[in-house]
Amino acid sequence: MDKLNLDKHISGQFNAEINFVRNQIMVMGGLVEQQLRDVIKAMATHDVELAQQVARRDNKVNSLEVKIDEECTRIIAKRQPAASDLRLIMAIVKTIADLERIGDVAKNVARMVENGLGKRSNISVASLETLGEHSVKMLHDVLDSFARMDDEAAFVVHREDEKLDKEYERLFRELMTYMMEDPRSIPNVLDALNAARCFERVGDRCQNIAEYVIYFVRGKDVRHLGTDEIAELL
Amino acid sequence: MDKLNLDKHISGQFNAEINFVRNQIMVMGGLVEQQLRDVIKAMATHDVELAQQVARRDNKVNSLEVKIDEECTRIIAKRQPAASDLRLIMAIVKTIADLERIGDVAKNVARMVENGLGKRSNISVASLETLGEHSVKMLHDVLDSFARMDDEAAFVVHREDEKLDKEYERLFRELMTYMMEDPRSIPNVLDALNAARCFERVGDRCQNIAEYVIYFVRGKDVRHLGTDEIAELL
Numbered sequence: 001m002d003k004l005n006l007d008k009h010i011s012g013q014f015n016a017e018i019n020f021v022r023n024q025i026m027v028m029g030g031l032v033e034q035q036l037r038d039v040i041k042a043m044a045t046h047d048v049e050l051a052q053q054v055a056r057r058d059n060k061v062n063s064l065e066v067k068i069d070e071e072c073t074r075i076i077a078k079r080q081p082a083a084s085d086l087r088l089i090m091a092i093v094k095t096i097a098d099l100e101r102i103g104d105v106a107k108n109v110a111r112m113v114e115n116g117l118g119k120r121s122n123i124s125v126a127s128l129e130t131l132g133e134h135s136v137k138m139l140h141d142v143l144d145s146f147a148r149m150d151d152e153a154a155f156v157v158h159r160e161d162e163k164l165d166k167e168y169e170r171l172f173r174e175l176m177t178y179m180m181e182d183p184r185s186i187p188n189v190l191d192a193l194n195a196a197r198c199f200e201r202v203g204d205r206c207q208n209i210a211e212y213v214i215y216f217v218r219g220k221d222v223r224h225l226g227t228d229e230i231a232e233l234l
Numbered sequence: 235m236d237k238l239n240l241d242k243h244i245s246g247q248f249n250a251e252i253n254f255v256r257n258q259i260m261v262m263g264g265l266v267e268q269q270l271r272d273v274i275k276a277m278a279t280h281d282v283e284l285a286q287q288v289a290r291r292d293n294k295v296n297s298l299e300v301k302i303d304e305e306c307t308r309i310i311a312k313r314q315p316a317a318s319d320l321r322l323i324m325a326i327v328k329t330i331a332d333l334e335r336i337g338d339v340a341k342n343v344a345r346m347v348e349n350g351l352g353k354r355s356n357i358s359v360a361s362l363e364t365l366g367e368h369s370v371k372m373l374h375d376v377l378d379s380f381a382r383m384d385d386e387a388a389f390v391v392h393r394e395d396e397k398l399d400k401e402y403e404r405l406f407r408e409l410m411t412y413m414m415e416d417p418r419s420i421p422n423v424l425d426a427l428n429a430a431r432c433f434e435r436v437g438d439r440c441q442n443i444a445e446y447v448i449y450f451v452r453g454k455d456v457r458h459l460g461t462d463e464i465a466e467l468l
Contacts, residue, residue, distance in 0.1 A: 059458075062457070062458040063458075065457070065458075066455050066457065066458065069455065070455065073320060073321070073324055076310060076320060077315075077316045077317070077320050080314040081311075082311045083311070086307060086310060086311055087307070090307055090327070093324070093327070094331070097328070097331070176420060176421065176424065179413065179417065179420050180417045180418075180420055183413065183414045183417050184414075186410060186413050186414055186420075187410065190410065190427075193424075221300050221303065221304065223296070223299070223300065224293075224296040224297075224299075224300065
Protein backbone atom coordinates (compact mmCIF):
# COMPACT_ATOMS: atom_id res chain seq x y z
CA MET A 1 0.00 0.00 0.00
CA ASP A 2 1.58 3.32 -0.97
CA LYS A 3 1.42 6.38 1.23
CA LEU A 4 -1.47 8.00 -0.61
CA ASN A 5 -3.66 4.95 -0.17
CA LEU A 6 -2.67 4.67 3.45
CA ASP A 7 -3.65 8.29 4.03
CA LYS A 8 -6.93 7.69 2.30
CA HIS A 9 -7.45 4.62 4.41
CA ILE A 10 -6.75 6.45 7.66
CA SER A 11 -8.93 9.34 6.64
CA GLY A 12 -11.69 6.92 5.60
CA GLN A 13 -11.53 5.18 8.97
CA PHE A 14 -11.57 8.49 10.75
CA ASN A 15 -14.58 9.64 8.77
CA ALA A 16 -16.39 6.42 9.61
CA GLU A 17 -15.69 6.98 13.31
CA ILE A 18 -16.79 10.60 13.19
CA ASN A 19 -19.96 9.64 11.32
CA PHE A 20 -20.68 6.98 13.91
CA VAL A 21 -20.45 9.57 16.69
CA ARG A 22 -22.56 12.06 14.74
CA ASN A 23 -25.13 9.34 14.27
CA GLN A 24 -25.06 8.49 17.98
CA ILE A 25 -25.65 12.11 18.93
CA MET A 26 -28.72 12.14 16.68
CA VAL A 27 -29.98 9.00 18.42
CA MET A 28 -29.43 10.69 21.79
CA GLY A 29 -31.07 13.91 20.58
CA GLY A 30 -34.06 11.99 19.22
CA LEU A 31 -34.46 10.16 22.51
CA VAL A 32 -34.30 13.38 24.54
CA GLU A 33 -36.85 15.03 22.22
CA GLN A 34 -39.16 12.03 22.70
CA GLN A 35 -38.72 12.26 26.47
CA LEU A 36 -39.78 15.91 26.42
CA ARG A 37 -42.77 15.22 24.16
CA ASP A 38 -43.88 12.35 26.36
CA VAL A 39 -43.60 14.28 29.61
CA ILE A 40 -45.65 17.15 28.17
CA LYS A 41 -48.30 14.67 27.07
CA ALA A 42 -48.23 13.00 30.50
CA MET A 43 -48.64 16.40 32.13
CA ALA A 44 -51.53 17.45 29.86
CA THR A 45 -53.44 14.18 30.27
CA HIS A 46 -52.43 13.44 33.90
CA ASP A 47 -50.94 10.17 32.69
CA VAL A 48 -48.87 8.96 35.66
CA GLU A 49 -47.84 5.75 33.93
CA LEU A 50 -46.34 7.62 30.98
CA ALA A 51 -44.54 9.92 33.43
CA GLN A 52 -43.04 6.88 35.15
CA GLN A 53 -41.85 5.55 31.79
CA VAL A 54 -40.12 8.87 31.11
CA ALA A 55 -38.42 8.81 34.52
CA ARG A 56 -37.19 5.25 33.95
CA ARG A 57 -35.95 5.94 30.42
CA ASP A 58 -33.63 8.72 31.65
CA ASN A 59 -31.03 6.00 32.28
CA LYS A 60 -30.78 5.46 28.54
CA VAL A 61 -30.03 9.13 28.00
CA ASN A 62 -27.31 8.99 30.66
CA SER A 63 -25.72 5.86 29.16
CA LEU A 64 -25.62 7.48 25.74
CA GLU A 65 -23.88 10.52 27.21
CA VAL A 66 -21.16 8.38 28.81
CA LYS A 67 -20.80 6.21 25.69
CA ILE A 68 -20.47 9.12 23.25
CA ASP A 69 -18.13 10.96 25.59
CA GLU A 70 -15.83 7.93 25.83
CA GLU A 71 -15.94 7.48 22.07
CA CYS A 72 -14.91 11.13 21.55
CA THR A 73 -11.97 10.82 23.95
CA ARG A 74 -10.95 7.59 22.22
CA ILE A 75 -11.05 9.27 18.79
CA ILE A 76 -8.94 12.18 20.02
CA ALA A 77 -6.34 9.83 21.51
CA LYS A 78 -6.25 7.50 18.50
CA ARG A 79 -6.74 9.82 15.55
CA GLN A 80 -5.20 13.01 16.87
CA PRO A 81 -7.57 15.22 14.90
CA ALA A 82 -6.75 18.85 14.21
CA ALA A 83 -8.56 21.96 13.00
CA SER A 84 -12.19 21.41 12.08
CA ASP A 85 -12.21 17.69 13.00
CA LEU A 86 -11.13 18.58 16.53
CA ARG A 87 -13.65 21.43 16.67
CA LEU A 88 -16.38 18.98 15.71
CA ILE A 89 -15.42 16.58 18.49
CA MET A 90 -15.25 19.37 21.08
CA ALA A 91 -18.66 20.59 19.89
CA ILE A 92 -20.03 17.07 20.30
CA VAL A 93 -18.58 16.67 23.81
CA LYS A 94 -20.29 19.89 24.86
CA THR A 95 -23.56 19.16 23.07
CA ILE A 96 -24.09 15.82 24.82
CA ALA A 97 -23.71 17.52 28.21
CA ASP A 98 -26.55 19.90 27.34
CA LEU A 99 -28.68 17.09 25.89
CA GLU A 100 -28.21 15.09 29.08
CA ARG A 101 -29.43 18.04 31.12
CA ILE A 102 -32.49 18.46 28.90
CA GLY A 103 -33.07 14.78 29.64
CA ASP A 104 -32.91 15.63 33.35
CA VAL A 105 -35.58 18.29 32.80
CA ALA A 106 -37.91 15.66 31.33
CA LYS A 107 -37.21 13.37 34.29
CA ASN A 108 -37.79 16.15 36.82
CA VAL A 109 -41.09 17.20 35.25
CA ALA A 110 -42.07 13.51 35.12
CA ARG A 111 -41.54 13.30 38.90
CA MET A 112 -43.75 16.38 39.31
CA VAL A 113 -46.50 14.74 37.22
CA GLU A 114 -46.22 11.63 39.41
CA ASN A 115 -46.73 13.91 42.40
CA GLY A 116 -49.88 15.38 40.89
CA LEU A 117 -48.68 18.42 38.90
CA GLY A 118 -51.70 20.17 37.42
CA LYS A 119 -54.12 17.62 38.79
CA ARG A 120 -54.76 18.57 42.40
CA SER A 121 -55.45 22.20 41.65
CA ASN A 122 -57.68 24.25 39.43
CA ILE A 123 -54.69 25.64 37.53
CA SER A 124 -54.93 25.04 33.85
CA VAL A 125 -51.84 23.36 32.49
CA ALA A 126 -52.62 24.69 28.99
CA SER A 127 -50.11 27.57 29.19
CA LEU A 128 -47.52 25.22 30.65
CA GLU A 129 -48.14 22.84 27.76
CA THR A 130 -47.68 25.66 25.23
CA LEU A 131 -44.40 26.67 26.88
CA GLY A 132 -43.22 23.05 26.89
CA GLU A 133 -44.09 22.59 23.23
CA HIS A 134 -42.24 25.76 22.34
CA SER A 135 -39.14 24.37 24.05
CA VAL A 136 -39.49 21.03 22.19
CA LYS A 137 -39.72 22.91 18.90
CA MET A 138 -36.45 24.68 19.74
CA LEU A 139 -34.79 21.36 20.57
CA HIS A 140 -36.04 19.81 17.34
CA ASP A 141 -34.78 22.73 15.28
CA VAL A 142 -31.38 22.94 16.94
CA LEU A 143 -30.84 19.19 16.47
CA ASP A 144 -31.74 19.66 12.83
CA SER A 145 -29.19 22.48 12.52
CA PHE A 146 -26.63 20.23 14.23
CA ALA A 147 -27.30 17.34 11.82
CA ARG A 148 -26.73 19.62 8.84
CA MET A 149 -24.15 21.81 10.62
CA ASP A 150 -26.14 24.80 9.45
CA ASP A 151 -25.00 27.90 11.32
CA GLU A 152 -27.80 30.10 9.94
CA ALA A 153 -30.48 27.67 11.17
CA ALA A 154 -28.67 27.45 14.52
CA PHE A 155 -28.78 31.23 14.82
CA VAL A 156 -32.56 31.22 14.24
CA VAL A 157 -32.90 28.93 17.29
CA HIS A 158 -30.49 31.12 19.23
CA ARG A 159 -32.73 34.13 18.67
CA GLU A 160 -35.88 32.16 19.43
CA ASP A 161 -34.84 31.84 23.08
CA GLU A 162 -35.80 35.46 23.70
CA LYS A 163 -39.40 34.64 22.76
CA LEU A 164 -39.42 31.61 25.04
CA ASP A 165 -38.12 33.78 27.90
CA LYS A 166 -40.94 36.29 27.35
CA GLU A 167 -43.49 33.50 27.27
CA TYR A 168 -42.10 32.20 30.55
CA GLU A 169 -42.32 35.66 32.11
CA ARG A 170 -45.96 36.01 31.09
CA LEU A 171 -46.74 32.60 32.58
CA PHE A 172 -44.85 33.52 35.75
CA ARG A 173 -47.00 36.61 36.22
CA GLU A 174 -50.18 34.71 35.45
CA LEU A 175 -49.34 32.03 38.01
CA MET A 176 -48.42 34.65 40.61
CA THR A 177 -51.91 36.16 40.42
CA TYR A 178 -53.42 32.72 41.19
CA MET A 179 -51.36 32.58 44.36
CA MET A 180 -52.35 36.05 45.46
CA GLU A 181 -56.03 35.38 44.85
CA ASP A 182 -56.06 32.06 46.66
CA PRO A 183 -53.19 31.37 49.07
CA ARG A 184 -54.31 27.75 49.39
CA SER A 185 -53.19 27.25 45.79
CA ILE A 186 -49.60 28.26 46.63
CA PRO A 187 -48.02 24.76 46.85
CA ASN A 188 -49.58 23.67 43.55
CA VAL A 189 -48.71 26.89 41.78
CA LEU A 190 -45.12 26.61 42.98
CA ASP A 191 -44.99 23.17 41.33
CA ALA A 192 -46.27 24.68 38.08
CA LEU A 193 -43.71 27.50 38.35
CA ASN A 194 -41.00 24.92 38.80
CA ALA A 195 -42.08 23.05 35.69
CA ALA A 196 -42.25 26.32 33.76
CA ARG A 197 -38.71 27.17 34.80
CA CYS A 198 -37.60 23.71 33.64
CA PHE A 199 -38.97 24.34 30.14
CA GLU A 200 -37.45 27.80 30.09
CA ARG A 201 -34.06 26.22 30.80
CA VAL A 202 -34.49 23.81 27.89
CA GLY A 203 -34.41 26.93 25.72
CA ASP A 204 -31.11 28.01 27.32
CA ARG A 205 -29.64 24.59 26.60
CA CYS A 206 -30.78 24.78 22.97
CA GLN A 207 -29.12 28.17 22.75
CA ASN A 208 -25.89 26.59 24.00
CA ILE A 209 -26.09 23.87 21.33
CA ALA A 210 -26.73 26.53 18.67
CA GLU A 211 -23.52 28.23 19.83
CA TYR A 212 -21.53 25.01 19.40
CA VAL A 213 -22.84 24.63 15.84
CA ILE A 214 -21.76 28.19 15.04
CA TYR A 215 -18.40 27.51 16.75
CA PHE A 216 -17.88 24.45 14.56
CA VAL A 217 -18.87 26.12 11.28
CA ARG A 218 -17.22 29.49 11.86
CA GLY A 219 -14.33 28.48 14.11
CA LYS A 220 -15.28 31.21 16.56
CA ASP A 221 -16.48 30.87 20.13
CA VAL A 222 -19.67 32.98 20.27
CA ARG A 223 -20.79 31.95 23.76
CA HIS A 224 -20.59 35.34 25.36
CA LEU A 225 -21.48 37.51 22.41
CA GLY A 226 -24.79 39.31 22.08
CA THR A 227 -27.32 38.48 19.36
CA ASP A 228 -26.28 41.50 17.29
CA GLU A 229 -22.61 40.55 17.42
CA ILE A 230 -23.38 36.99 16.29
CA ALA A 231 -25.63 38.35 13.50
CA GLU A 232 -22.75 40.49 12.30
CA LEU A 233 -20.40 37.49 12.27
CA LEU A 234 -22.80 35.44 10.15
CA MET B 235 20.14 16.37 20.69
CA ASP B 236 19.52 12.64 21.06
CA LYS B 237 16.05 11.16 21.13
CA LEU B 238 15.89 10.89 24.88
CA ASN B 239 16.61 14.58 25.35
CA LEU B 240 14.13 15.51 22.66
CA ASP B 241 11.44 13.50 24.39
CA LYS B 242 12.31 15.14 27.64
CA HIS B 243 12.16 18.52 26.00
CA ILE B 244 8.75 17.85 24.43
CA SER B 245 7.43 16.46 27.66
CA GLY B 246 8.85 19.47 29.56
CA GLN B 247 7.09 21.87 27.18
CA PHE B 248 3.88 19.91 27.50
CA ASN B 249 4.08 19.95 31.27
CA ALA B 250 4.63 23.68 31.22
CA GLU B 251 1.53 24.14 29.07
CA ILE B 252 -0.57 21.86 31.24
CA ASN B 253 0.62 23.66 34.37
CA PHE B 254 -0.26 26.99 32.80
CA VAL B 255 -3.81 25.80 32.14
CA ARG B 256 -4.11 24.31 35.63
CA ASN B 257 -2.97 27.62 37.01
CA GLN B 258 -5.50 29.50 34.88
CA ILE B 259 -8.32 27.32 36.12
CA MET B 260 -7.34 28.15 39.68
CA VAL B 261 -7.41 31.86 38.80
CA MET B 262 -10.89 31.39 37.30
CA GLY B 263 -12.05 29.34 40.29
CA GLY B 264 -10.72 31.94 42.73
CA LEU B 265 -12.52 34.70 40.84
CA VAL B 266 -15.81 32.80 40.81
CA GLU B 267 -15.48 32.07 44.54
CA GLN B 268 -14.90 35.78 45.17
CA GLN B 269 -17.95 36.64 43.07
CA LEU B 270 -20.12 34.34 45.18
CA ARG B 271 -18.72 35.69 48.45
CA ASP B 272 -19.27 39.26 47.31
CA VAL B 273 -22.83 38.70 46.17
CA ILE B 274 -23.73 37.05 49.48
CA LYS B 275 -22.23 40.00 51.32
CA ALA B 276 -24.11 42.43 49.04
CA MET B 277 -27.33 40.54 49.74
CA ALA B 278 -26.81 40.49 53.51
CA THR B 279 -25.92 44.18 53.75
CA HIS B 280 -28.19 45.46 50.93
CA ASP B 281 -25.09 46.81 49.21
CA VAL B 282 -26.30 47.66 45.70
CA GLU B 283 -22.93 49.05 44.65
CA LEU B 284 -21.16 45.80 45.48
CA ALA B 285 -23.87 43.87 43.61
CA GLN B 286 -23.25 46.04 40.55
CA GLN B 287 -19.53 45.32 40.78
CA VAL B 288 -20.26 41.59 40.81
CA ALA B 289 -22.54 41.87 37.77
CA ARG B 290 -19.89 43.82 35.87
CA ARG B 291 -17.07 41.43 36.80
CA ASP B 292 -18.90 38.46 35.27
CA ASN B 293 -17.29 39.43 31.94
CA LYS B 294 -13.92 38.46 33.37
CA VAL B 295 -15.22 35.01 34.26
CA ASN B 296 -16.58 34.58 30.73
CA SER B 297 -13.31 35.68 29.12
CA LEU B 298 -11.37 33.21 31.24
CA GLU B 299 -13.68 30.41 30.15
CA VAL B 300 -13.14 31.18 26.46
CA LYS B 301 -9.39 31.64 26.94
CA ILE B 302 -8.86 28.37 28.84
CA ASP B 303 -11.11 26.49 26.42
CA GLU B 304 -9.09 27.71 23.44
CA GLU B 305 -5.85 26.85 25.19
CA CYS B 306 -7.08 23.29 25.85
CA THR B 307 -8.08 22.78 22.21
CA ARG B 308 -4.72 24.17 21.16
CA ILE B 309 -2.85 21.77 23.45
CA ILE B 310 -4.83 18.79 22.13
CA ALA B 311 -4.12 19.75 18.52
CA LYS B 312 -0.43 20.49 19.11
CA ARG B 313 0.59 17.94 21.72
CA GLN B 314 -1.77 15.09 20.91
CA PRO B 315 -1.96 13.96 24.51
CA ALA B 316 -3.11 10.47 25.40
CA ALA B 317 -4.25 8.59 28.50
CA SER B 318 -4.16 10.62 31.70
CA ASP B 319 -2.95 13.83 30.01
CA LEU B 320 -5.97 13.77 27.73
CA ARG B 321 -8.26 12.93 30.65
CA LEU B 322 -6.90 15.95 32.50
CA ILE B 323 -7.62 18.28 29.59
CA MET B 324 -11.14 16.88 29.12
CA ALA B 325 -11.73 17.32 32.87
CA ILE B 326 -10.56 20.94 32.60
CA VAL B 327 -12.80 21.67 29.59
CA LYS B 328 -15.81 20.43 31.54
CA THR B 329 -14.84 22.11 34.80
CA ILE B 330 -14.62 25.58 33.26
CA ALA B 331 -18.17 25.20 31.87
CA ASP B 332 -19.46 24.55 35.39
CA LEU B 333 -17.37 27.37 36.86
CA GLU B 334 -18.77 29.76 34.27
CA ARG B 335 -22.30 28.81 35.27
CA ILE B 336 -21.54 29.33 38.94
CA GLY B 337 -20.34 32.75 37.82
CA ASP B 338 -23.75 33.26 36.19
CA VAL B 339 -25.40 32.42 39.50
CA ALA B 340 -23.44 35.19 41.20
CA LYS B 341 -24.45 37.61 38.44
CA ASN B 342 -28.11 36.61 38.62
CA VAL B 343 -28.27 37.00 42.39
CA ALA B 344 -26.48 40.34 42.00
CA ARG B 345 -29.27 41.51 39.68
CA MET B 346 -31.81 40.42 42.29
CA VAL B 347 -29.99 42.44 44.97
CA GLU B 348 -30.05 45.46 42.64
CA ASN B 349 -33.81 44.94 42.38
CA GLY B 350 -34.21 44.96 46.14
CA LEU B 351 -33.87 41.29 47.16
CA GLY B 352 -34.40 41.02 50.90
CA LYS B 353 -34.79 44.75 51.35
CA ARG B 354 -38.37 45.55 50.48
CA SER B 355 -39.88 42.82 52.59
CA ASN B 356 -39.76 41.66 56.14
CA ILE B 357 -38.17 38.36 55.12
CA SER B 358 -34.95 37.74 56.90
CA VAL B 359 -32.14 36.94 54.48
CA ALA B 360 -30.24 35.13 57.25
CA SER B 361 -31.25 31.63 56.09
CA LEU B 362 -30.49 32.58 52.50
CA GLU B 363 -27.08 33.80 53.62
CA THR B 364 -26.39 30.50 55.40
CA LEU B 365 -27.38 28.53 52.30
CA GLY B 366 -25.18 30.73 50.11
CA GLU B 367 -22.22 30.32 52.45
CA HIS B 368 -22.67 26.58 52.46
CA SER B 369 -22.49 26.60 48.65
CA VAL B 370 -19.33 28.76 48.70
CA LYS B 371 -17.73 26.31 51.13
CA MET B 372 -18.47 23.49 48.67
CA LEU B 373 -16.95 25.48 45.82
CA HIS B 374 -13.86 26.27 47.86
CA ASP B 375 -13.40 22.62 48.83
CA VAL B 376 -13.94 21.23 45.35
CA LEU B 377 -11.46 23.72 43.87
CA ASP B 378 -9.00 22.59 46.53
CA SER B 379 -9.57 18.95 45.55
CA PHE B 380 -9.08 19.92 41.90
CA ALA B 381 -5.80 21.70 42.64
CA ARG B 382 -4.45 18.62 44.40
CA MET B 383 -6.35 16.16 42.18
CA ASP B 384 -7.50 14.48 45.36
CA ASP B 385 -10.36 12.09 44.59
CA GLU B 386 -11.13 11.39 48.25
CA ALA B 387 -11.55 15.11 48.99
CA ALA B 388 -13.67 15.46 45.85
CA PHE B 389 -15.92 12.69 47.07
CA VAL B 390 -16.44 14.49 50.39
CA VAL B 391 -17.78 17.48 48.42
CA HIS B 392 -19.87 15.16 46.28
CA ARG B 393 -21.59 13.79 49.37
CA GLU B 394 -22.00 17.26 50.89
CA ASP B 395 -24.52 18.18 48.17
CA GLU B 396 -27.18 16.07 49.86
CA LYS B 397 -26.93 18.30 52.95
CA LEU B 398 -27.18 21.44 50.83
CA ASP B 399 -30.30 20.02 49.13
CA LYS B 400 -31.91 19.35 52.52
CA GLU B 401 -31.06 22.86 53.68
CA TYR B 402 -32.65 24.25 50.52
CA GLU B 403 -35.81 22.19 51.11
CA ARG B 404 -36.12 23.50 54.66
CA LEU B 405 -35.74 27.07 53.42
CA PHE B 406 -38.27 26.42 50.67
CA ARG B 407 -40.87 25.31 53.23
CA GLU B 408 -40.07 28.21 55.52
CA LEU B 409 -40.52 30.70 52.69
CA MET B 410 -43.75 29.06 51.59
CA THR B 411 -45.32 29.66 54.99
CA TYR B 412 -44.53 33.39 54.68
CA MET B 413 -46.48 33.49 51.45
CA MET B 414 -49.45 31.66 52.88
CA GLU B 415 -49.57 33.92 55.93
CA ASP B 416 -49.28 37.13 53.96
CA PRO B 417 -50.11 36.97 50.22
CA ARG B 418 -48.74 40.49 49.76
CA SER B 419 -45.29 39.09 50.45
CA ILE B 420 -45.54 36.68 47.48
CA PRO B 421 -43.46 38.63 44.91
CA ASN B 422 -40.65 39.21 47.41
CA VAL B 423 -40.69 35.65 48.66
CA LEU B 424 -40.55 34.36 45.08
CA ASP B 425 -37.38 36.43 44.63
CA ALA B 426 -35.89 34.85 47.72
CA LEU B 427 -36.90 31.39 46.48
CA ASN B 428 -35.20 32.12 43.21
CA ALA B 429 -31.98 33.10 44.94
CA ALA B 430 -32.19 29.99 47.12
CA ARG B 431 -32.52 27.80 44.03
CA CYS B 432 -29.48 29.53 42.55
CA PHE B 433 -27.36 28.58 45.57
CA GLU B 434 -28.73 25.05 45.52
CA ARG B 435 -27.57 24.76 41.92
CA VAL B 436 -24.05 25.88 42.85
CA GLY B 437 -23.95 22.67 44.89
CA ASP B 438 -24.93 20.63 41.81
CA ARG B 439 -22.15 22.28 39.82
CA CYS B 440 -19.63 21.51 42.57
CA GLN B 441 -20.80 17.91 42.48
CA ASN B 442 -20.11 17.87 38.72
CA ILE B 443 -16.58 19.19 39.27
CA ALA B 444 -16.01 16.56 41.97
CA GLU B 445 -16.99 13.92 39.39
CA TYR B 446 -14.42 15.25 36.90
CA VAL B 447 -11.69 15.03 39.56
CA ILE B 448 -12.64 11.41 40.26
CA TYR B 449 -12.76 10.75 36.49
CA PHE B 450 -9.24 12.11 36.10
CA VAL B 451 -7.76 10.22 39.07
CA ARG B 452 -9.59 6.93 38.57
CA GLY B 453 -10.09 6.97 34.80
CA LYS B 454 -13.76 6.16 35.31
CA ASP B 455 -16.78 8.28 34.44
CA VAL B 456 -18.84 8.35 37.66
CA ARG B 457 -21.40 10.94 36.52
CA HIS B 458 -24.43 8.73 36.75
CA LEU B 459 -23.42 6.53 39.62
CA GLY B 460 -24.99 6.77 43.04
CA THR B 461 -23.04 7.83 46.12
CA ASP B 462 -22.69 4.23 47.32
CA GLU B 463 -21.31 3.06 43.98
CA ILE B 464 -18.73 5.85 43.96
CA ALA B 465 -17.80 5.06 47.57
CA GLU B 466 -17.17 1.45 46.55
CA LEU B 467 -14.96 2.55 43.67
CA LEU B 468 -12.80 4.67 45.94
